[in-house]
Amino acid sequence: MSEQLVSAGTAATLLIGLVIAVVYVRYMWGALSRAVRTRDEVDTGQDRYRHSLIGALIAVVGSALAISAFGLGPALLYLGPGLALLSAVAVARCLRTEYVDE
Amino acid sequence: MTDTTPSAVTLTPDTSFTPWQGIATQVAIGAVLLLLVYYIKTQLVRTTKDFVIANRKIGFGFGVAGMISIWTWAMAVMMSAAQTYSYGLSGLFWFTVPNGLAVIAVIPFARKIRALMPSGYTIPEFVRERFGGARFAVGVVIVGALFGSLIEIIINLKGTALVTSAVFGVDPNLAAVIGLAVVLVYSALGGLWSSVSTSTVSTLLHTVPPAVVVVAALYKAGGATAIWNSVAAQGNQLLSVTRSDAATGFGITLALGLITATVAGQEYWQLAWGLKKKDVSRTFLWAGAWFYPIPICLGILGLVGLGLHVDLQRDLGGDAAAIGPYLISHLGLPSWVVFAYVIVVLTACYSVIDSAFTAISSVFVVDVIKPLAPHISDRSLYAWAKAPMVLAAVIAALVVLTGADFVTIVLTSYAIRTAILVPLVLSLFWSRMTGAGFVWGTILAIAIGMPIRSVYGELVGSLSILAISAVVPVLLGLRNSARYDFEQLKKLRDATDLSAPASEPPLPTAPITT
Numbered sequence: 001m002s003e004q005l006v007s008a009g010t011a012a013t014l015l016i017g018l019v020i021a022v023v024y025v026r027y028m029w030g031a032l033s034r035a036v037r038t039r040d041e042v043d044t045g046q047d048r049y050r051h052s053l054i055g056a057l058i059a060v061v062g063s064a065l066a067i068s069a070f071g072l073g074p075a076l077l078y079l080g081p082g083l084a085l086l087s088a089v090a091v092a093r094c095l096r097t098e099y100v101d102e
Numbered sequence: 103m104t105d106t107t108p109s110a111v112t113l114t115p116d117t118s119f120t121p122w123q124g125i126a127t128q129v130a131i132g133a134v135l136l137l138l139v140y141y142i143k144t145q146l147v148r149t150t151k152d153f154v155i156a157n158r159k160i161g162f163g164f165g166v167a168g169m170i171s172i173w174t175w176a177m178a179v180m181m182s183a184a185q186t187y188s189y190g191l192s193g194l195f196w197f198t199v200p201n202g203l204a205v206i207a208v209i210p211f212a213r214k215i216r217a218l219m220p221s222g223y224t225i226p227e228f229v230r231e232r233f234g235g236a237r238f239a240v241g242v243v244i245v246g247a248l249f250g251s252l253i254e255i256i257i258n259l260k261g262t263a264l265v266t267s268a269v270f271g272v273d274p275n276l277a278a279v280i281g282l283a284v285v286l287v288y289s290a291l292g293g294l295w296s297s298v299s300t301s302t303v304s305t306l307l308h309t310v311p312p313a314v315v316v317v318a319a320l321y322k323a324g325g326a327t328a329i330w331n332s333v334a335a336q337g338n339q340l341l342s343v344t345r346s347d348a349a350t351g352f353g354i355t356l357a358l359g360l361i362t363a364t365v366a367g368q369e370y371w372q373l374a375w376g377l378k379k380k381d382v383s384r385t386f387l388w389a390g391a392w393f394y395p396i397p398i399c400l401g402i403l404g405l406v407g408l409g410l411h412v413d414l415q416r417d418l419g420g421d422a423a424a425i426g427p428y429l430i431s432h433l434g435l436p437s438w439v440v441f442a443y444v445i446v447v448l449t450a451c452y453s454v455i456d457s458a459f460t461a462i463s464s465v466f467v468v469d470v471i472k473p474l475a476p477h478i479s480d481r482s483l484y485a486w487a488k489a490p491m492v493l494a495a496v497i498a499a500l501v502v503l504t505g506a507d508f509v510t511i512v513l514t515s516y517a518i519r520t521a522i523l524v525p526l527v528l529s530l531f532w533s534r535m536t537g538a539g540f541v542w543g544t545i546l547a548i549a550i551g552m553p554i555r556s557v558y559g560e561l562v563g564s565l566s567i568l569a570i571s572a573v574v575p576v577l578l579g580l581r582n583s584a585r586y587d588f589e590q591l592k593k594l595r596d597a598t599d600l601s602a603p604a605s606e607p608p609l610p611t612a613p614i615t616t
Contacts, residue, residue: 003436004436004438006317006318006321006322006435006436007317007318007321010314010317010318010321013313013314014314017310017311017313017314018310020310021306021310024306025306027163028167028302031161031164032142032164032299035159035161035164036145038159039145039146039157039159043158043159043378043379045378045380045381047213047216047217047379047380047382047383048380049383049384049387051387052206052209052383052384052387055387055388055391056203056206056209056387056390056391058391059202059387059390060199060202060206062391063198063199063202063398064195064199064343066395066398067191067195067198067199067343067398067401068191068195068343070194070341070402070405071191073330074325074327074329074330074331075327077320077329077330077402077405078317078326080313080316080395080398080399080400080402081312081314081316081317082313083394083395083398083399084309084310084312084313084316084395084396084398085309085313086395087392087393087394087395088306088309088310090388090391090392091163091166091167091302091309091392094162094163094165094166094167094388095163095164095167095302097162097163098161098162098163098164
């Protein structure tokens with residue numbers, strides 16, 4: 001393994017991260033283009049999201065469990081980088097929602 | 103992956119970096135963001151309303167990404183590792199869990215304020231309308247909002263200076279001024295749209311690079327197994343989340359401070375008003391939930407510091423916040439990993455500073471200029487909207503360059519934000535809440551609570567301020583038989599909408615109705 005790539009794990013994380021970054025930027029551009037297209041449209045929607053409480057519980061308990069999991073074994077330390085990549089995927093999905101699902 | 107024992111790992115400073123590389127990194131990040139903002143400016147920003155509140159057209163994706171980045175201070179990047187290094191996993195737990203919760207906690211307030219006052223912009227504007235122009239209350243809230251934003255700028259400038267001076271040896275003052283200039287240029291170009299769009303790029307940089315940096319750091323530190331075993335061998339419940347000293351040492355106070363920062367923070371109210379109506383609740387929920395992985399990931403650097411027995415005094419100069427930059431610049435990582443870490447910290451600083459600039463601009467436009475010059479043209483208002491950004495930048499630069507002790511600004515900002523939290527919540531949800539209750543609750547909480555804080559410490563002080571600011575308005579409200587009609591807030595004219603017909607209902611002059 002090249003000194004520059006540090007380790008196989010680093011190289012794999014970098015590769016996955018680059019793929020996520022490309023998708024993220026693509027979706028961001030899509031959302032931005034839609035924002036430009038719909039700039040003068042009237043906002044007629046209503047805030048109806050009904051999963052706030054259960055969603056909040058899942059998020060808070062999930063984060064607490066993830067941190068607790070670090071104490072269960074060394075391999076679980078890699079959960080942190082995994083979740084960080086998942087966070088980018090989730091935000092990319094939110095960006096995609098802006099122009100695909102609506 | 104081969105594990106070696108941490109004891110075989112030698113931590114040596116990387117001296118290959120030069121100050122010019124640090125300055126070039128700062129400017130390069132700014133140049134990339136400026137290109138994006140220029141496009142935004144030409145396509146989306148034409149009026150003051152676009153500039154200040156993004157024409158209330160921020161969608162779900164930009165809202166979530168923008169909010170994650172705005173909430174990811176340099177503190178979240180560096181303090182997650184610092185608290186893990188100081189208290190083990192209990193430190194990471196108490197730093198991280200309240201952080202995301204603070205964003206999610208805004209949901210009921212954001213939903214309520216958006217429904218009650220759809221044309222709003224700022225917290226002082228809400229207080230003015232709710233209490234019929236109560237000047238003192240509005241003044242206190244304006245000072246709290248401006249000082250709060252100014253503090254965010256100064257603290258994150260310090261973060262910029264810390265990381266570039268630690269890694270590249272850049273003069274901290276020069277680093278702060280360059281960072282300030284870079285953010286000022288692109289913020290003044292696009293306002294809230296520029297803040298949200300650049301923050302969306304920053305969120306990508308707060309998630310993918312930390313994953314790579316942490317995996318590389320674990321390997322260079324001897325591997326996850328070696329680090330984990332070394333920390334486990336130190337005992338002291340470092341791998342448990344149940345250490346009570348983390349909660350009492352900083353956790354509970356931090357949780358209160360974080361909730362105050364979001365629920366009473368102009369940056370978050372502004373976003374609540376800038377989002378499309380249907381996206382308000384889910385944006386705050388998703389932002390809080392997907393913010394969590396950032397400190398969870400970067401907190402692992404604190405475990406690496408513990409595993410390698412980094413000494414707080416000898417290696418970090420007594421400042422646990424330096425654990426991340428120290429490890430990254432001493433583990434023998436390739437240059438691109440070091441640059442990746444620096445970019446994470448710098449973009450965290452930049453995104454908070456640009457949102458603070460936008461918040462200051464909103465307050466200035468809506469609560470200072472408009473009341474003084476109600477017939478000002480949109481062209482003039484748009485031009486004036488940038489003036490407070492420049493003024494805030496000058497003040498922040500002076501504070502940083504002169505080395506002035508900004509403890510007074512911090513304390514003032516802290517006191518006002520904590521003292522107005524409960525009165526603000528009561529103003530939103532309780533129809534018997536009075537202007538006198540808001541004013542006296544805030545004044546007495548500061549006047550009595552701050553001395554208590556200086557004598558008995560942060561936790562007792564914060565709880566005292568909250569208790570006083572709750573009891574006073576409740577007592578005065580219970581004596582008030584009148585009920586406020588919240589429907590009046592819906593009649594509020596959009597402060598930057600100069601096309602509204604003259605026949606539109608005037609602002610209410612008698613806000614307390616029976």
